[in-house]
Amino acid sequence: MLCAALALTAMPTFAMAAAGCLATASHIPPPPRALAMAALARQEHSAFGGQTMDAEGRLTESGDSEAEDTRHAPGALPAWQRVLRYWRAVDPPNARLPYLVRFGALRAADRTLLTEALNQASAAHLEGLGVGPDQGLDSSDRRALEVALQRVAVIDTPWSAAFISWVAREAGLGADEFVFSEAHVDYAGAAWQAGIDEAAGRATPQALRACDLTRTPPRPGDLVCQARGASGAALDSFEKIGEVLAGRPTGGAPLPMHCDVVVNVDDAGFDTVGGNVLQSVTWRRLAFAPGTRLLDPSYLPEGCPTDGAACVDRHMSRQPWSLLLQWR
Incomplete structure (x- = not known):
């Protein structure tokens, strides 16, 4: 009840930020550190052997699995050592993770x-x-x-959030700007709060704000996110996931999520790279709805009705995408 009350209180304030999300996406180029995040994600995708999913969510090229010892060049780290390096971004002093x-x-x-x-x-x-x-x-x-x-x-030990944390830290973000965590929900919650603070005229050091992915065009360096699992199926919209994020403290109750880094945007859609997708660093193509720069609804769980013969089946990319973490 308390979480719902907090969310309802925050929603009117946060709704005012929607115009800011759209204005930023439409008129402000991504900052250098956002582009650095995109470049780092592309680099790791290549180092992992180039695993790729097409716009219909089908695996078209397989890469290295997380525990493989393949070295693609002299002196290059194999996949398992690269994953250990991602964990250093979350746990640099102790090197305890993954455990x-x-x-x-x-x-x-x-x-x-x-x-x-x-x-x-x-x-x-x-x-x-x-x-x-x-x-x-x-x-x-x-x-x-x-x-x-x-x-x-x-x-x-699931490492997709560690991958995002490593990319963010390597791009130059500090702990006051991004919550380096083994859980996507921690930095997503910080971005949600940043949007609320920003809309209310309060200063925030956070580098990213939360926006509605279904209403906001992505830019390189932004993060596109979804809730996962049984809980994720119920959190299939920006408003629903916001109810959880608004009342959850950092390190609070678990919420399975996944986020990818946007690495490229063109007129037809955008490309993302995510860690621990099919046990690798995977490139994913996501298409825009025709005539727009917004995610095609066919990627959403309700996007393809059973009688929708003309609707494209997005296979493994059909997920409850709802959240865009946008560089401010």
């Missing part, structure tokens, strides 16, 4: 604790305790097991 290691039990194991156990079993450590020689793990065996744990944790 989940699932093995069939009700509760997943913690990678950092397992790594500590490996260190305790190293030959060097045991020799220091007076055990040996030829006891425990030598350095190469210990490293092999540590890498195996890292690769399992990369698979078992």
Whole structure:
């Protein structure tokens, strides 16, 4: 009840920001750091082998999976190490994330604790305790097991928000401008609040504001977002997801979401890049509705009626897209 009340209070104020969203999209070019985010996302897409989905949501080119050890050039990081690097944007001091290691039990194991156990079993450590020689793990065996744990944790810990956080941090955003988080909902909520503050005439350091994707043309560097899962199906509009974002504090109740970075816009549509899409960094084409610069409604869950023979099936890209996080 409290969340709904907060949302209803915020809606009239935020509705006044819609004109600002449209004016920004129509008349203001994306700032340099937005373009840097788009360039970084394109770079990572290429480094991951170029996985691509067409405008109908079909996979047309497969890339590297998150745990692969393929190196496309001498000295290049393989996919699993690139994902670990994304996590540094979320957890730079501790390097604890990603930590989940699932093995069939009700509760997943913690990678950092397992790594500590490996260190305790190293030959060097045991020799220091007076055990040996030829006891425990030598350095190469210990490293092999540590890498195996890292690769399992990369698979078992969702990393799409870490990817966005890394792109934002690498583009030069600071912690006062963007909420670096393992959950998309944290930085989406900050952008929602920024829009409310901005519409009310209050200063905000946040770099992005929340806009209605169905009414606002995207620009390179903006983020396009959707709610996911069973909860996402019910949050299929800007207003509905706003009710949750308006009353949720950073780090609050989970809300599965996904966001992509807009990397290119043309007259027919726009291209995005997202992390952990089909276990890779994936390029996605999204078409505009004919004669507009707005997302075609056929991408939305209700966009294709069962008797709509002329409606294009968007397959894996048919999602509850609702939120545009726009550079201010």
